[in-house]
Amino acid sequence: MIVEVSHFLSLLATGLFFLVGSFALLTKPSAYISNLITRTYSHGFLFLIASFSIYVWLAITDNFSVQYIASHSNSQLPTFYKISSIWSAHEGSMFLWIVFLSLWGFIFNITIKNEQILKSNTIGIISLILVGFLLFLLITSNPFQTILPIAPLNGADINPVLQDPALAIHPPTLYLGYVGFVIPFACALSFLINGDPGIKWESLIQKWSVAAWIFLTIGITLGSWWAYYELGWGGYWFWDPVENVALMPWLAATAFIHSLSVSIKSSNLRIWTILLSISVFSLSLFGAFIVRSGIIDSVHSFANDPERGLYLLAFIGIIIVSSMSLFVAKLSIIKPSKTIKRFSKESFISINNIFFGALIFSVMLGVTYPLIYEFLFDQKISVGAPFYNAIFIPMVILACIFMFFSIDSKWSRSLNFHFFIAPISLSVISSIITTLLISYIFDTSNLAILISLFAGFIVVYRYVIEIMNSFFMKKYLNPFSAIAHFALGLLIISISFNSLLSSERALNIKINEFEEYKDLKIFFKDIKVLKNSNHDSIEATFVLENQKGRTFDLSPEKRRYFTRGQITTETAIFIMPLKDIYMTIGDQLDDGSWIVNIQINYLIRWIWFSAGLMAFAGMVLMFSKRNI
Amino acid sequence: MNPIRKKRIYSILFVLLFSVSGISLILYSLNSNLDYFFTPTELKKQNIPSDKRIKLGGMVLKGSVEREASEISFVVTDYENSLRVIYDGIVPDLFKEESGVVVLGFYRDDMIYAEEVLAKHDENYMPPNLDIKNDS
Structure with missing residues (x-):
């Protein structure tokens, strides 16, 4: 049985990681020991990756004697989805998560050549975390369980909603991001254990943290894009608990990267940076707990199992308590450095961190408050978009205004406010004009949106000026920071326009009849029933014409899959540079007409583009030689 | 009271006041937006x-x-x-x-x-x- 080989290799890896962990943390550091640690870890990783590769191969070759594969894959699926079926449910997701965790450790292990002591302890801590997760996998959610004596012939089917390229890539990218923060976390702890404030662990892990942040950013963006076209609700963000637990590590990681740059440049905020590195990883683990335990009702929840939840909670508890006690015990090794000058770059980044902290606190409150409330008052409640909007809109606007002024600030030097220097006044004036124009053209007096637009525009204009200066005047511009912050401005503008202009309506329409919505003329041309290999579908065809006389077809579908009887909606989207025409089809009424939902979503692609641009900024930093 | 200590007390008071008002604002908007x-x-x-x-x-x-x-x-x-x-x-x-x-x-x-x-x-x-x- 090949699956037993795979199972055995995982057990072997667990044992080796345990050895690495105990050696690293219990023995006196020496060149011999650190060499041993490096080699043993690499072997552990090789065993684990071999185990996973065998598992992938089992999935590709339809080995349905493995229970997990039998219940989540099907012999009819294309190879790509056979592989992605591994992370379509709990056990396989956890397996992938662990493999990624060990992969980050492995790359760290082979690329870091100096800093031996710091490295040994870091690898040791990563190994112990790996042992904890591997035990969780093998004890509570074993993917290697077999079905005996007779294996099913064709397997089950993975949820059709999940058979989608974006969704096949979304979880791995997100996991790579989550577990990537194990590197700064383990490094911070190893720095504390070491107790030598002279070690510059911050510059060692800067690129590692940015790399993990890139994956997290892309992962969240992919999820948002997938939900938009696959679920048929339109929209890009629902403040669903599972989205929120991905947002929290992202916010913390972004704060961490900012604070990290202060610690590298001027040795300020070092204690705060360590605390943040612990928070980022803890929030990632908290996310895993929320999703895996099924404690919160959400579209994403996987099978609920109290045993799993309890184990994870205990494990996360141990990690947080031990890292926090280490933090408190060793806090004093970092000597308080010189005070931060008012209005220096450091002080602006501190303010930025306060904003991020408040946002994380609010999201955390929104996620956990329903649990606490139900426990205390036995009344179910939920926290929806209005709460998050009430918090995020004012805070992001304020943060943008601070950020706008921070562009002129210098390290360790106080900024002199010259409100009338060209770049500042130019961008403020043009933003005011743009905002007023928008208010006039679109006839709106929605203050929240107008002020958000203003905040977005000052940032974008300011950076446009800055970029032109760097081209024509050869003024130095940090490309990473410029692109990332420009993207933030663009993101805010896109989101504001999206909520200002987007609209939707449910129409009922008969075949061969016309309807009108906004500037669109909609003609219901055809409806037919299609039979496919694994589903039936009803496909409607509409011909739309806009005011300029441009016509296009949209064919929304409704599918019924045979294996689960599941009904899914296939949206039809016509993409234009500035807006999407988005259609879904509902039920047929007694008089023969059909209900269709039509949405016009403005700048929605720009939202994902801005997020992608942020990730790109991260890549620019990864490949730059210089530390920021 | 020496001036350094006085300054420190002021800054602690400021931080406390700031965070308490921030947190109460967040809690207030949470309470008015519950479903x-x-x-x-x-x-x-x-x-x-x-x-x-x-x-x-x-x-x-x-x-x-x-x-x-x-x-x-x-x-x-x-x-x-x-x-x-x-x-x-x-x-x-x-x-x-x-x-x-x-x-x-x-x-x-x-x-x-x-x-x-x-x-x-x-x-x-x-x-x-x-x-x-x-x-x-």
Whole structure:
């Protein structure tokens, strides 16, 4: 049985990681020991990756004697989805998560050549975390369980909603991001254990943290894009608990990267940076707990199992308590450095961190408050978009205004406010004009949106000026920071326009009849029933014409899959540079007409583009030689 | 008091004041934006102002779905009490009679004016509070 080989290799890896962990943390550091640690870890990783590769191969070759594969894959699926079926449910997701965790450790292990002591302890801590997760996998959610004596012939089917390229890539990218923060976390702890404030662990892990942040950013963006076209609700963000637990590590990681740059440049905020590195990883683990335990009702929840939840909670508890006690015990090794000058770059980044902290606190409150409330008052409640909007809109606007002024600030030097220097006044004036124009053209007096637009525009204009200066005047511009912050401005503008202009309506329409919505003329041309290999579908065809006389077809579908009887909606989207025409089809009424939902979503692609641009900024930093 | 200590006390007071007011603002907006979840029986017992958004969970009563143009109306029941829901829009794929539904909306004149109708992406989904009653 090949699956037993795979199972055995995982057990072997667990044992080796345990050895690495105990050696690293219990023995006196020496060149011999650190060499041993490096080699043993690499072997552990090789065993684990071999185990996973065998598992992938089992999935590709339809080995349905493995229970997990039998219940989540099907012999009819294309190879790509056979592989992605591994992370379509709990056990396989956890397996992938662990493999990624060990992969980050492995790359760290082979690329870091100096800093031996710091490295040994870091690898040791990563190994112990790996042992904890591997035990969780093998004890509570074993993917290697077999079905005996007779294996099913064709397997089950993975949820059709999940058979989608974006969704096949979304979880791995997100996991790579989550577990990537194990590197700064383990490094911070190893720095504390070491107790030598002279070690510059911050510059060692800067690129590692940015790399993990890139994956997290892309992962969240992919999820948002997938939900938009696959679920048929339109929209890009629902403040669903599972989205929120991905947002929290992202916010913390972004704060961490900012604070990290202060610690590298001027040795300020070092204690705060360590605390943040612990928070980022803890929030990632908290996310895993929320999703895996099924404690919160959400579209994403996987099978609920109290045993799993309890184990994870205990494990996360141990990690947080031990890292926090280490933090408190060793806090004093970092000597308080010189005070931060008012209005220096450091002080602006501190303010930025306060904003991020408040946002994380609010999201955390929104996620956990329903649990606490139900426990205390036995009344179910939920926290929806209005709460998050009430918090995020004012805070992001304020943060943008601070950020706008921070562009002129210098390290360790106080900024002199010259409100009338060209770049500042130019961008403020043009933003005011743009905002007023928008208010006039679109006839709106929605203050929240107008002020958000203003905040977005000052940032974008300011950076446009800055970029032109760097081209024509050869003024130095940090490309990473410029692109990332420009993207933030663009993101805010896109989101504001999206909520200002987007609209939707449910129409009922008969075949061969016309309807009108906004500037669109909609003609219901055809409806037919299609039979496919694994589903039936009803496909409607509409011909739309806009005011300029441009016509296009949209064919929304409704599918019924045979294996689960599941009904899914296939949206039809016509993409234009500035807006999407988005259609879904509902039920047929007694008089023969059909209900269709039509949405016009403005700048929605720009939202994902801005997020992608942020990730790109991260890549620019990864490949730059210089530390920021 | 020496000036350094005095300065320090002021800055601590400032930070405290700042964070307390920040946290109370966040808690205030949390409290005014909560959606309470009720079953029809619970909802009828309470006195809900008509401008307070609530969530209603229950089963769609068999034979109660009526449509007129794009508007749909149906009865949500917990097998003790029932409430009629009016909604303008497309109901989700998994919406059907005798199956679980969660409605987000406003309670007026003994009816729910829905903003959103949710059915779980799981064929075995039951709204919370109902699964126990159904077993017995």
